[in-house]
Amino acid sequence: MLTNSNTTYTPGYLAGWYLAGLLGLAAALPAQAVDTTVSAEFKPSVLNPGNNKFINTTPCTTHPVFCGLQGDEQPTLLPIEVRNRLLIKDDSVRNRLFHRFPGQRTVNLVHAGSGANFDVLFKFAAIGAIYHGPASLNDVINYNFHIPENSGAQCSNGQRLAWGSAGSISSGYTWAITDSSQSSGGECNSIPLRNDEHDPNYLIRSLMMGYKLLTPNPLTLPNGEYTGQVSFSVGAGQELDLGDGDYSDSVLNINFVLTVEHDFQLDFPPGSDRAVLQPPNGWNDYLHKGVTPARLYRNQPFNVHSSGPFKVHVNCQYSNGSRCMLRNNADNHEVPLQVALTLPPGIQNSSGSTVSRELLPISSAAASSYHSVQAVFGKRAQLHFDVLQTDVEQMLSRAGSTYQGNVTVVFDAAL
Template structure:
């Protein structure tokens, strides 16, 4: 007499860090009886059914955390070495920039995009009190375990709007690794800012890290 039986299985799935977060469901049906998947012999009778359905549920939840140091809500764009050289009669700066470091914990894919208070073509803009506007380039660098289209992420320009978001894939879990946000006014636009010396340019840029794919 068979009183108890069991089934062992091995679920073959891609590495979890390559899966989107969410609940994955599936089922597999086995036949029971002579010639079936479970055949207990021709003399076995009074079976409760002729099939067995096993339901599988895989719940994928990723760790996702960005940690910025205090003061990262304000990025002051300056030339390399600051303004002192130009104020002392030196050469005019050719680029204004600021790099904001952060630490990243991520175990799965995610998307990134930006939103702009002021828009300048595909870039965000900063504006002074006289309504003079210049574009700001916003780019992203990520740890080596994360790629975009199979390549490392180094100074990758960020698009504007969720519809244009870039999706990043994980090669491995990333735990407490460094990355950077880069903000810059390029060589072509700095001279027009210097023509408004003494004014202050401001603008808000929101960078959205979206793990809900």
Template sequence: MNYFFLHKGIRLSACNAIGLFLSGCIAWLLILSTSVPARAASIEVTALFKPDPANPMRNEFTNTTPYSGHCAAYPVFCDQLSIFSILVPIEFNSIAPIEAGHSDRRKGAMFNPPTDWRPLQVVHETSGARSTLEVRIASIGARYHLPDTVQNIIGEGAPANNSLAHEMLWSGYNWTFPPSPCAYTGGMYVEPTWRSFFWLTRPGSVCAPKAAYRIESLRYNALQIGYELRTPDPLKMETGRYVGTYTYGVGPGRDFDMGDIMLPSDDSLSINFILDVQHTLKVDIPPGGEKVRLTPAGGWQSWLHAGRNPVSLFRDQTFHISASSRFKMYVECESWATLECVIEDAIGRRPVELQISVSLPNGLTDQAGQPVKRRRLRAGPTGAQIFQPGFYVDRAPGVLHFEVPKEEVEWMLSEKVQSPYSGSVTVIWDSEV
């Protein structure tokens, strides 16, 4: 309860004004107000992306929300339709009787869930990166409760069979096979005073069975929804957790509209989404690959026996890479000049440039979508090259190219040098882009 005090600087002609607290002849008016907090229900939906080496072309999230409700009892059925069911902590209760043969569907058992696709932003918990998720309500169900047995409500002529009696109560709808445009899901339970239902809701579905007999009161509990998700492309998302919330209004004329008779225990439903992205970036270098010996094409024989200088000194080093997300590549040099690494002779007369480039396997491209063939790598993260997968690449071969260019080779082999050269280079694959 909130209290507001209003000081009225007005002199009264008498000091016995009714309803006012007086101090001398100055009136103090006490105003009381109350505010009722909005009622809200919430549920949590989780999904995981983790690359599958056995199925590298399947780059999709997997729903990890535990089944509850209909799909807990019929998981195979739900898997075949790619739908999920989850219990919602909301009940609906009627505020007036449902009249027999009512002509206004809003005065009976009406179901109008939000079947259209709704976008929402999911945000990376640490980096703040954003992606767009879409959700739609693909099915709805509950358990409806009658104030008496269905046979007593119908009266004379009611069938003893509970399922047939419920069907008779609702003008031929037995709630297993719902009125169009909702669709059948099967596997319902029925008792004299209640029955369960779970219907597929196509886009634009408004489903309203008509009562054939007066029902004094009606209640829905064990409310459940099924949902479909359009998840972002996980290959374009960072490793980590993305979170986002979509809030639906519940009640007459709102997102979950159950007509004018059935009112909810909560007036909103928030679905909290958690997408867990677990990327792979792994590079394997064959044994001995950490030592690179640069040689001319065909070896040193032409230079030793004929005095012909090599065009270049080089070495190609194969590696195997597994990648499901963007990554950057650059080199760190023991010695470097501008953005290139250098190697040095034994007595430090003059370093020579060492050029390093990379060729990546099919499925990995640059940011423009172009194949990566002999792409130069620069020293330091500021000159990093960024690459991205078009699909999950699992242990595919790539090549590192090490080369001393021709003009540098001529210096190395001149009479005043002719010394061994060496140096250390670190090649970095970095998933933090």
């Protein structure tokens, strides 16, 4: 009888955008921490079996320009604002468009049920802001306000976005952070202001940050929800610094929620609960020539759908402690039964090898471990049941009797 029970680091990355939204907090409010959540999921797809990356699922609730970004980039609100932000024509870079950002951080994510955990690497990949004030950034800097000074050193315009027009009171931009500065952190600023014939007092309504999240290969991770948090200090002279002004918050907590939803299903044809063992070429050579069959066997095909790790072992009605046995109903004589497994390409064993006629252990404690290197959908696999020739000779000496035994093959996929 065959049963199916419900039931490891290849780097990938997730990229996205954060937008800090206006909360309307008065500058006199005390500094405090603010939380935001980034979510992502991995779900295998028959249309894209080679996918091994988390997909950003953080809702986009902000500026339509950024909601329309393609690929892995997607915005979300990050509630921080800076009031009384001065833009002045002088030699201080802090009185221009200015950003200081931290280097990469390791974040530990923990499985909600088992406590299993893994590390991800979080990096700022882009940074920007939406300014609200008496004049457009086009007016006070120029139409290239979105290009940082010394572009390419720590920040560059890259493929990022900017908007604003003459006379507009709302202007926005993002700067791409260079690869080296994503790891180390850094500072970027705009070119100097071209005029100071305006009220210098601005409000930063939104802070925009692109990110990369380097993760293990989700194909190696058990199903479930993984959570973690990283914190950054916010304000003048802090890890996240947008220049001098009155900050609504002093700490930013980014909460991560990553969900893994593997697919696992076994499809057996009708009649698979009974396996009659036969010689490879039938009984003709034995009956007419007296030739002992090299083995008695049955190969049981089935289809497997899998995208994550799982374990397999067998339970035996009769066993000798290490192998299943078949028992003669007449005198209780027993012979060993080998139970082996072949799995399709895309699934490997714990040694990283393909799985072909791999013998299965008979206890859950010694279960064989397998993992997907690529999601497989409806691919052919086989169970192999064999009695070897030396044991077949003993069985034939008891001609006319029946050997039988129940074997349960347990697939444990931790779903």
